Amino acid sequence: MMKFRFRRQGADPQREKLKQELFAFNKTVEHGFPNQPSALAFDPELRIMAIGTRSGAVKITSSSLTRVTVVLLLAAGDIAALGTEGGSIYFLDVTTLALLERQTLSPDEILRSVPDDYRCGKALGPVESLQGHLRDPTKILIGYSRGLLVIWNQAAQCVDHVFLGNQQLESLCWGRNSGTIISSHSDGSYAIWPMNTGSSPTLQPSVATVPYGPFPCKAINKILWRNCESGGHFIIFSGGMPRASYGDRHCVSVLRAETLVTLDFTSRIIDFFTVHSTRPEDEFDDPQALAVLLEEELVVLDLQTPGWPSVPAPYLAPLHSSAITCSAHVANVPAKLWARIVSAGEQQSPQPISSASNWPITGGRNLAQEPSQRGLLLTGHEDGTVRFWDASGVALRPLYKLSTAGLFQTDCEHADSLAQAAEDDWPPFRKVGCFDPYSDDPRLGVQKVALCKYTAQMVVAGTAGQVLVLELNDVPTEQAVSVASVDLLQDREGFTWKGHERLSPRAGPLPWPAGFQPRVLVQCLPPAAVTAVTLHAEWSLVAFGTSHGFGLFDYQRKSPVLARCTLHPNDSLAMEGPLSRVKSLKKSLRQSFRRIRKSRVSGKKRIANANSKLQEANAQLAEQACPHDIEMTPVQRRIEPRSADDSLSGVVRCLYFADTFLRDAAHHGPTMWAGTNSGSVFAYALEVPAAVAGGEKRPERAVEAVLGKEVQLMHRAPVVAIAVLDGRGRPLPEPYEASRDLAQAPDMQGGHAVLIASEEQFKVFTLPKVSAKTKFKLTAHEGCRVRKVALATFASVACEDYAETCLACLTNLGDVHVFSVPGLRPQVHYSCIRKEDISGIASCVFTRHGQGFYLISPSEFERFSLSARNITEPLCSLDISWPRDATRARVQESPKLSQANGNPSIILAPQSCDRSPDLAHKGADTPEPPESTLSPMSIDSATSADTTLDTTGDVTVEDVKDFLGSSEESERNLRNLTEDEAHTCTILIK
C-alpha cells in the first residue's frame, strides 16, 4: 500500500510530456448545413456569404469555408439608419452607439411633402424598407408599409421624390441606373415605378401586375430587379403564389423576358440574393447566380447557363435531407476505391461537371493543406439511403448516394407518381433542392453500415431486419438478388413478434445503376431492427444481430452458417418492434395529454384578472418562503443490480471477427465474437476453408461455426465492443490489411488477449484461456457509463513515427476518455458533448486516427480531434484591400475583438481548444434574443421587413432591434473595418 502511495504522489513527468504530444482535444469543424438559419448576407466584394442562425451564431462561408464571428461585422460602420415601426427613421453612429438625434426623420416630416389627399389622416405605417443607392450614397429609398415610397437625400436633408403607392408594401428594390424602382406588395402584386426627375409626386407605377393572379395571391415578400448587358432584366421574387391552390408552396419565381420559372422548394425560404456586379461604375448588374437560403438547405442556380441549372454546393450539404440514422467512418481509403466511388457519384448526378466549377461564392483562400489521406464518412438514413461523404478535409462533400429502397416493395410508391401527373403546367413549377424528410416506409431505415475498403464490398442493415451485402460495380447491371432468411428465435416457444412485417423484396432481375449493387439479401426473423453487423470480406462472411439473437451468413455460398437466440425467457419487451404502434401510440397520447394540461395551465394564467394576480403573487411569496426541499415528487432512483431478466437483455450489441487463439494456444484461426445487452459474450471458432493460393475465392465448402467460449460478465452490463489484441498488445488489423501489406502483420506467436468493453468497465482477458488480465471499472469510479468506444492510433506531434494505440471512449455524460491499451490506464479526458444532448452522444463516431464526429443538430456534424497531431480544421485567409480612404478602423476599439486576440491581423486562433461555444457566446452577448438582433430576415413571415441582399450583416448592433442596413453602408463598414493602418489586412481564420 505504502509503495503505491508514493508512486502516485507525482505523475511520471516523462509520461505527462508524452501525453501532451499525443493527445489534445479540439472541436475543429462543423460539417453540414446550419440548423435553423434565420438570416443570410453576401458580400459581393469579398465574395463571401454569411448565414445567421437562431442560436445566435453567424457562419461566414466562401469557397474556402471561412467562418467569421459576429464581432467582425459589428465592429465597424459609420452610421446606421434604423427604420422603426412607428415610421420614424433614426440614425445611429455605430462606433459610439450614439443616436444622431438631429437627423431623425419622423413620418410627419415626410408627410409634409405628400399631397393632402394622400395624407387623409392616415399614418404611413412602419418603415418596411430602406435602400441605399449603389451610385449615390446620399440617397436613401424609404418604403412605408402603407405604400408610400420616398427618396430621401441624406446630404441635403430633404425629400427628393415621392411615389404615392397605395398597396401595402412588402419589399423594394432600386434599379441600378436609377431609372426604376420595383416594389412588391402584400396582395401578391409588384409594381415598377419610373423615376422622373420632376418634383411632383409620382402617382401611378408604370407597371402593376399580379403575376399569379387573377385569384387572390399571397404576399410577395421580397423582390429583386437585376438588369443585364445582353438586354432585359431579371425580376426575382419570393412568394406571390395563388392563395387557394398553391398557398403552401415555398416558391421563388425567376422572370426574364418571357421566361418564368417557379422554383418549388421543400422548406421555408429564409432569404435569397444574386451574385452580380456591384461596382458602381458598371452599367449592368449581370447576375451570375441566384442563391436561395432555405430553412433546410442552400440552393444556388446558375443564371448565366441556359435553363438556369442548379450548382452543387461544395459545402453546407444538407446532411439531413433524410434523417440520419447511423454513421460510420472509413479511414485511409485506397485511391482506387475512392476514384470508383467518385465516378459512381458523378454518374448519379445529372449535373454537367462544368457547373461544379461555377460555384459563385469564391472569396477567400483555403490555406489548409491537402489532406494526407482520404476519409470517408458514411451516413445511413431513414429513407434507406447511405450517403458517402468526403470527410478528408474541412468541407464535407457529398460523393455518392446509395439507395436500398429499390429492392423492396413499399406502400407509398404509386401515390407519388400520381401527384406528379396531376400537376398543371401553370405555374411552371420546377422542383429544386434535395431536402426530403419524408420516408416512404420507416422499415427502410438504415441501422448499421460496414464497408470493406479493399474489396469494395459493403453491408447495409436496416430497421426491418434486412441485411444487404453489396458490391461496387462501375457499370449498370440488371440482376436478381438472392434472398435468404434466418430465424433468430431458433424455435423458442412462447414468443410472438408484435412489431412490423418484414419488407418484401421485389422478385426477378432488377436494374441497378453503377455503384454499390446488392448481391445478397438476408432477412432476420423476427424482422426486428438490426443492432449490430460486421463484415469479413476475406472470409466472405457477414454477421448480424438483432434484439433476438445473431446470425452468421456465408455470402459466397449464399448459405446461413449459424443462428443463435440470445433472448432471456422473461423478456417480453423484445417482442415489440421499435416501431410498435401500441407503444408509440401510448407515448404520443401521453405526450399530447401533457401538452393539453400544460396549455390549460398557461391559459388560466392568461385570463387572470387583477384580483387573481394578487392571489398569485401571494401564492408565489408563500412558495418562496417554504423550503425548497419539500418537493412534490422527488426524483428517486432504485438501486438494484442488473439481472438477467431485465428487458431487452438479449439485444446483440456488437459482433467481431478475428483470427486468433480460441481453442488452444498453439493454433489460431477464424473466430466470431458476439456481445449482448446483458453482459454475455459468445465466441465461436470458425472453420473457413482456406483460399487456394493466388485465388480470390475460397473453395466451395461449407463454413462451420463451433461455440468455443461463453463469458458472462458478472456485472451484466451491455457489451459495447470487443477487440482482440495481438501479442504486442495491438489490435488486429482489418481483413486484407495485413495480407496486402497495408498494415504491419500482427504478432501471431500467441499471447493474444481480448478486450471486452461493457457499459461499465473495460477488461482485457487472456486467450485462449479466458482469464482477467487488466481492467478498469469506469462506472464504479466515475459514475458514468460507456456509450461509444473505439481503438484509435495516436501519433505524436514531436516524433514522426511514434504512435500509440489507445481506447477512446465517450460516456453518457458526454465526456471523452482515452485509455492505454492493454494496460487500460486512464490517459486524458475531456468534456465534449453536453450530457443532455442525447442524440449528439448517440450519433458519435470515432475515426481510426483519433478524431470523431457527432451531430450538433439534425443537419450538422461537429468534428473533433483527440489527437495532438491529426487535426482537420479550417485554415484560410481573406485578403481585403481597398484603395480607399476611410476612417480609422475600429478593430482595436472593439473590446470583444481585442479580447479575442491582440493582433492586427484578425486571427481567430484556436488557442483555446473550443471555438464554437466561443462563437455562440459572442452571439449571445447581445441583450436581445438572437433572432431579433440578426434582423428579421425571414421573408416568409408577413411581419418581416425587407432586407437588402447585399447587406453584409451589420448584424449585431447591440442596442438595435429592427436594423436593416443598406448595401452601400455595409460595404463601407467592411472597408472601414479592414482599413486597419495597412492597406491590406488578412483575416486568418484557422
Added chain:
Amino acid sequence: MQGLAESLRAAPVRPAPWERAGLPLLEGVPSETSEEHFGAEFRRFSLERSKPGRFEEFYGLLQHVHKIPNVDVLVGYADIHGDLLPINNDDNYHKAVSTANPLLRIFIQKKEEADYSAFGTDTLIKKKNVLTNVLRPDNHRKKPHIVISMPQDFRPVSSIIDVDILPETHRRVRLYKYGTEKPLGFYIRDGSSVRVTPHGLEKVPGIFISRLVPGGLAQSTGLLAVNDEVLEVNGIEVSGKSLDQVTDMMIANSRNLIITVRPANQRNNVVRNSRTSGSSGQSTDNSLLGCPQPMEPSFEPEDEDSDEDDVVIEDNGVPQQIPKAVPEAESLESLTQIELSFESGQNGLIPSRGLSLAPAAGGTDSEFETRAPVQKLLEEDGTIITL
C-alpha cells in the same frame, strides 16, 4: 481466584426439575425427528478465572463433565444483562469467564436440536423469558420462530466497517448482495445538507436514501434508513456527482456495495470507548479520536474479488469462474486501482470535506500525510444541528 461455572444441558421437551434455578435456558426446537432425548442435567464446577485456558479445553471439560464425549454441542452463557451469548472461540470464552459475577451460567445444547434464534441480545428483556418458553413448550405453537443458522453458517449479508477510522457521525455499511435472492431494496434521491465552510453555513447538494423496500436487504440490515445522507460509494466520494452518476456507481458496485452514510438518526451511533474494537478488526490506536475522522477509500481484497466472478463456459460446456490472472497481471491490476484512487483524491475527495487523511484499513500511521481539519462537519438532523 477460582470462578464457578454452572452448566446446564437442556432438554427441550420436558420441564426439568431445576426450574427453580430461574436461569435462562436454551429454547429447544421441538423436533419430531429427534429420537433421542438429550435430557437435562445440571453440573457445577470451577474454573480458574485468571487462567481460563483455551476454548477447546473448556469444550472438552464440558463434554467430560456432562459425560457426552462424542456429542456436538452448542455452548452459550448468560451475560450480565441476561443475554444468552454463544461461546465458540477463545475470545468469547474469555469474555464469558471475565464477566462471571461470580457465577458463569453455561447452557449446553445438542447441535441438531439447537435453537439459534435464542442467541443474541434482549433475551431476558423479552416479555416471556427463554426459560418459560423452554419450560412451557406449548407456547411455541402460537409463535413459530424463524429458524436461522449459527454464526459460522452465516453468509455475511451486511456489516458496519471501519468504525475506528470514521467519525462517529458516519457509518460505513457493507452490503453483500452476492448469492442473495433478496433485492438490495433501496432508492436514493437528491437533497441538500448544511455544512460549515470558510464562508459560513452553506447548503450543499447531497444524495439521500429516499426509500427502503420492505423485506429488502437494505431494510433487513437495519443499518440504513430513509434520509441517511450518502457520502461515499465504495470509497469514492459522491459530492459533485449527479443522482444518476451515483445510481450508476452503486449499481456497478452492487455485488459488494460499501456505502458511507451520515445517518439521519444520530442517536444510534457507535460510541467509541477507549477500548472499542471496530468490526473490521483493524483497530488503530488513534490519538485524534475526538476529531472527525477522515475517510479513505479502503481497497480491501474483497473489493477486487467481487466481480472477478465472470463465468466462462468453455467448449466442454462446464461453467467455471474466471480465474485470477497470473501474478504479474494482478500487480498490474492493482496498479490501475491505485492510480484510480489517487485520481479520485485529486478530484477533491478529501479537501471538499475538509477532513484529514487517515489510515485506511490495514495501513500504518507513518504512510499518511495528515492535513489539519479545515472545516468541520455540520449536519442537519431534523431541527437539531449538530457539529
